[in-house]
Amino acid sequence: MDEPRKWHHGYELTKATGLLSGTLYPILMRLADRGLLEHKWLPSGEAGRPPRHVYRLTASGAEHAREQFDLADEVGTTAAGTVSRA
Amino acid sequence: MSSGPLGGVAGVLLALATRLAPTERAEWIEAMRAEVAYLPEQARLRWALGCLVTAIKLRVTPMQTGSLRINPWIMVLESLVCFGSSLIACWIFTFGDLGVLTHDFAPFERYLDGVLGVPDAQMVIWMLYGYAVCSLVGPVGMFLGLRYALLGRGLRNRVLGYGLIAAAIAVSFSGTLSNFWIGKGDWSERIPLIVQFTILPAAGILHLMYLGRRAAPAPGDARLTPA
Numbered sequence: 001m002d003e004p005r006k007w008h009h010g011y012e013l014t015k016a017t018g019l020l021s022g023t024l025y026p027i028l029m030r031l032a033d034r035g036l037l038e039h040k041w042l043p044s045g046e047a048g049r050p051p052r053h054v055y056r057l058t059a060s061g062a063e064h065a066r067e068q069f070d071l072a073d074e075v076g077t078t079a080a081g082t083v084s085r086a
Numbered sequence: 087m088s089s090g091p092l093g094g095v096a097g098v099l100l101a102l103a104t105r106l107a108p109t110e111r112a113e114w115i116e117a118m119r120a121e122v123a124y125l126p127e128q129a130r131l132r133w134a135l136g137c138l139v140t141a142i143k144l145r146v147t148p149m150q151t152g153s154l155r156i157n158p159w160i161m162v163l164e165s166l167v168c169f170g171s172s173l174i175a176c177w178i179f180t181f182g183d184l185g186v187l188t189h190d191f192a193p194f195e196r197y198l199d200g201v202l203g204v205p206d207a208q209m210v211i212w213m214l215y216g217y218a219v220c221s222l223v224g225p226v227g228m229f230l231g232l233r234y235a236l237l238g239r240g241l242r243n244r245v246l247g248y249g250l251i252a253a254a255i256a257v258s259f260s261g262t263l264s265n266f267w268i269g270k271g272d273w274s275e276r277i278p279l280i281v282q283f284t285i286l287p288a289a290g291i292l293h294l295m296y297l298g299r300r301a302a303p304a305p306g307d308a309r310l311t312p313a
Contacts, residue, residue, distance in 0.1 A: 010121045022137070029114055050123055
């Protein structure tokens, strides 16, 4: 979310999220199906290597992600308040 | 891809994933395969395993959520289950023991009339002709099923589809009717035959008709042209 409009490749995303490829890619597909993620093939700069599939959030995807983060913060704050009052 | 044994295993896993994945998701599996070329050696096997898991998920998830699009080779099995019995029945009623093209029905008619006392034996004979025609759902359905398996083409002709379903229904209807006619009217005995000769073939035809519909492209799945 630091750079939501930057293109990222799959391996980079698995490292950033800690998800395995078998978990990450179905999520990417669902996000793309819902119009929250865009993807394209980026030609390799090195000879003999295939084009690479890269991903980034769409504008609505970034907006949705921000809403989810805000919601998570809100829930976290409420939960922390409840715990401290108890 | 590495030429070592682990690289070989990863290659096999990736090839298997490509085979398993549904066509409409082929781009994503291709993306996972392409990514392998950029991974460190030690990460490749795990990545390939993830690719296989993804392909299996893609294959299994539509089944859970009700999409009836299936792998062609499953259609071979489905065709055998749905149309196998009708195919055999068609052979029997056309060329076999009750074959309308090979059998002399005169003694059979005398047996029905004289021994069993069936009111209209001629009608029963005509029903056998009806069976022979209606059980064509077996060979036609099998042909359509195998065509889907080989060419990926479902049944687009609605008239043919509904005609075959009507034929499958007619098989059970006339069979049940003739059974009552002969005097062995017991519904419970007919149920397995109704499943075998009507419900399964009709379900198979409906599935082939579903597969013949033009699939809408998945939203957001359009491949963007490389820059």
